[in-house]
Amino acid sequence: MGTGSRRNTALAHWVGAAQVSYGALAKELRAAAAVAGHHDVHPERSRITRWINDGEQPRPPVPELLAATLTRLCRLPRPLTPADLGFHGKPRTPALSGGWQPQAVVASILTTTRSDAVTDDTTPTTVPLLSGPDLLHAVQPWLHLPDAELPDPTRPGRLGMSDVIAIQRTTDAFRTLDNAHGGGLSRRAVVGQLHHVTELATHGRTSDEVGRALFAAVADLASVAGWMTHDVGRHAEAQHYFFLGLQAAKQAGPSGAGIAGHLLNCLARQANHLGREEDALDLVQAAQYGTRKLPPGRLRALLATLEARCHAVLGRLPESRRALGVADDALAADNPDTTPTWAAWFDTAEHHVTVGVCELIAAHHDPARAPRAVEMIQSGTAHRPAERTRSRAFDHIALARAYARCGELEAADQATATALDHFGNVTSTRVADRFRELDHELATNPATKAAAETRDRIRAALTPTSGDG
Structure with missing residues (x-):
């Protein structure tokens, strides 16, 4: 038997879902092995414990037998595989x-x-x-x-x-x-x-x-x-x-x-x-x-704006500005009649908001860039299609951050309230993550009534209610 170095949480999950003890599972596994003709497979409770707690990797045919046994015990509509139970000889990677x-x-x-x-x-x-x-x-x-x-x-x-x-x-x-x-x-x-x-x-x-x-x-x-x-x-x-x-x-x-x-x-x-x-x-x-x-078009533009954002985060502001120029030229050369549907989301609104976010990131290094961030994000939100609810939530979170960077905390509170309204209509952990970032940034600002009210709004929205389960 191979040994592991950490708990097999996947196997522990499915054993828990089956609602059986380790001893009972060992008995079920022995019975399944006997039916399949594998009379040399007779694990005890201690072996199940080691598979879970120590990450031991059992040799074939045990992983397949265990997957079939847990599929039956959990009454699943589709069969589990050894991989579902955390059994891999080596970490799986798509690079093969x-x-x-x-x-x-x-x-x-x-x-x-x-x-x-x-x-x-x-x-x-x-x-x-x-x-x-x-x-x-x-x-x-x-x-x-x-x-x-x-x-x-x-x-x-x-x-x-x-x-x-x-x-x-x-x-x-x-x-x-x-x-x-x-x-x-x-x-x-x-x-x-x-x-x-x-x-x-x-x-x-x-x-x-x-x-x-x-x-x-x-x-x-x-x-x-x-x-x-x-x-x-x-x-x-x-x-x-x-x-x-x-x-x-x-x-x-x-x-x-x-x-x-x-x-x-x-x-x-x-x-x-x-x-x-x-x-x-x-x-x-x-x-x-x-x-x-x-040919130049939206794909080149969206990749260039993402490059610009990466450069801005890394403090490479000249490279960020150069990439934004590439994006401007590529978007201007786009032919809407040939734009694939998977690229259609990168429209003028998305471009302007992304430029604004780059300016907001750059403002960490050069505070004079913050007003430009507000201007560009506002321009994007004004043209954002109403049905893009999640994007509109992101837009207003970014706008709130830009206002906060400019010291306009009441405007930041209003933008946050709008973002929270949109957040109530989507299921997205990414939006919640962005709210947490906004809350963290507001905590570093001077303690004002507006900032406190904004942080209260955010924390209330991110706190699960008793009915959320």
């Missing part, structure tokens, strides 16, 4: 070269979505949250691996471009729901749709072009699943969905470059949210390199 072949990509997405369907938000993650060199290593194959030929279908069927277009429209509908209500309400439905659409990649198709387009659609849907998962605060799983989407985009060939760039943008924005600006900058620059042959 074999994972970039079409069949492997399909298998990875189906396994991930199937596992996700039997878990809830209390289930410990079984995938690592990558950072630093590991994160860059995981995305490098997209840049350097040659495009693979799509395999012959393994199932009967006849998929055409009309089917791909219908999938894209469904993805757009989910994206609209996410923007309006946050990721919490629709995430499960998107995961189920991703599973279904990925299965279609094994069916017959009318042409290679359709097959490539289907993988691009899978990549786009994975980006929405990842973003919703990020929005509910499950960051390791979200990152994993983004990786899977990037691998699917690779199967789309040259036509998948745009959606791949968007997925790297998602990974970078997640890294930024987690305070890993160097990682975010590396990811943005990888995306810029991989999409350098695409």
Whole structure:
């Protein structure tokens, strides 16, 4: 038996969900092993204890038997896998070269979505949250691996471009729901749709072009699943969905470059949210390199503004200003008639708010930049579509921070109140995180009645009520 160095929280979770003692589970496992003909498998209670408390990794066929036993005891609609129980010989990472072949990509997405369907938000993650060199290593194959030929279908069927277009429209509908209500309400439905659409990649198709387009659609849907998962605060799983989407985009060939760039943008924005600006900058620059042959437009603009934000956080203000100039030029060259739906969110409103946030960050180094931050964020909020509820909450939090930086605490309180109104209509841990940052910043300001009232509003909104469970 291999030994581990830490508690297996995933296995502990599922044993708890089964509501059985370690001794009772050992008895169930012995019975299952006997039925399967594995008469040499006879664990005792102490062995279960070591698997959980010490992180021991049992040898096959025990992980498979234990997964089947816990699936039955928990009465789950889909089977658990050894990975769901935290059993990995080595930490799983999407960086393995074999994972970039079409069949492997399909298998990875189906396994991930199937596992996700039997878990809830209390289930410990079984995938690592990558950072630093590991994160860059995981995305490098997209840049350097040659495009693979799509395999012959393994199932009967006849998929055409009309089917791909219908999938894209469904993805757009989910994206609209996410923007309006946050990721919490629709995430499960998107995961189920991703599973279904990925299965279609094994069916017959009318042409290679359709097959490539289907993988691009899978990549786009994975980006929405990842973003919703990020929005509910499950960051390791979200990152994993983004990786899977990037691998699917690779199967789309040259036509998948745009959606791949968007997925790297998602990974970078997640890294930024987690305070890993160097990682975010590396990811943005990888995306810029991989999409350098695409015509200028919104993708180039949104990547440039994210680069500018990273530079601003790192105190590189001239580089930030240069990147914002690139974004201005790229957005001016955009053709709205050819803008893909996954890039449509980066409109003039988003651009202005992002410039304002860059100015706000720069104001930490140069306080004279704060009024410009207020001006640009106000301009963005004035043009923000009403249905973009979550974005409007972010806008007003940023505006409150900019007002506070300018010393206009009553205006900051009004902006916070508006943000809280929008927050009441979305399910998003990311918005809550931004409110906590605002609260922290207000705590560093002079103690005034306006600042105290604003902080009271924030803390009241972030405090769970007795009915929240």
